[in-house]
Amino acid sequence: MRIAILGGGVAGSTLAYLLSRINYEVTIFDINQHYVKPCGDIVPNIYTPPFNWKETFGIRRFSFYIDGEKIYDVEYRHTKWLVIDKWKWINDMRKSSKVIVTHDNNAKEFDYVIDSRGPYPMDREVVYTTRAIIETEEFDDEAILEFNTRYTGFYWIFPSKENEYNIGAGFLEYKNSKELLNYYLRKRFKNFEVKDIRGAPISIGSVKNKKLRIGEARGLVFPLSGEGIRPSAISAEYAFEAIHKEKDLDGFLNEKLSIIEKRIKIQKMLLDLYRYSSLNLRKTFMRIFFKNEVLIDTYLEDKMDLNGIIESLKSVRANGGIIRKFEEQER
Helix, strand or coil: EEEEEECCCCHHHHHHHHHHHCEEEEEECCCCCCCCCCCCCCCEEECCCCCCCEEEECCCEEEEEEEEEEEEEECCCCCCEEEEEEHHHHHHHCCCCCCEEEECCCCCCCCCEEEECCCCCCCCCCCEEEEEEEEECCCCCCEEEEEECCCCCEEEEEECCCCCCEEEEEEEECHHHHHHHHHHHHHHHHCCCCEEEEEEEEEEECCCCCCCCCCHHHCCCCCCCCHHHHHHHHHHHHHHHHHHCCCCHHHHHHHHHHHHHHHHHHHHHHHHHHCCCCCCCHHHHHHHCCCCCHHHHHHHHHCCHHHHHHHHCCCCCCCCCCCHHHHHHHH
């Protein structure tokens, strides 16, 4: 069976790898020979991919800021987030398939043509983000999420390896995220060296046409966190199962991805609630949300529904997962 995959990002490369290893003839059509899309490179530590990634850092400590004020921090007993070398992971998976570099998406004479072009169909709302990799001696092992209530979005500071940070910005109302990020870097750090800086759009809106689509092309990005690696990889695993077992691909994906897509929809509703609120309501909402360890846990693992809240409640309260909270530190 001959299969074309339009776009060789997380979902496309994962699907290509899975199909190629059992001798499907797979061709990836992409605008670049090598994957270079920037992001936070963060994955919640609750998923193992079919092709292993290199973990460069494990994050247990988190701090949350609103308009420059630290409102809460928390430390977990176990690694909550993994920082991965996403570029290497994806480019290694690409080696299993033929890659054609082209801007023409009219693949012909294939049994399947799978759309995995990330946000680039541009048929949904996106936020324009910029990410910088910096080296600095001013290093700490905590992840920082800082919200500016004038806008809808956040800055992030994620340790990626010793003395190195992945730092980014993305706000709906301010498309020039590079300008905001450069200002934020100068405000946050006295001495640093920028190793790489580049931008990319990230999907936050729903996608009307999901036919033969996987990953971010299908809209599988959590709007509040921006995390899309895990849901994209999961969608590729389900697409592989449907193709290999000769199931109806779209019907199978609709069924298997229903929980993830429901959680994405809930996050979009919360995002819109925040987005169209006054500044005072935004601040109140954020202070309530990020001072509740159960809600923080659901946020960090992108499981904002009733089952996810119950799961977080059991984890936080019953298992003693948290070893330090902000109020305890302040006493």
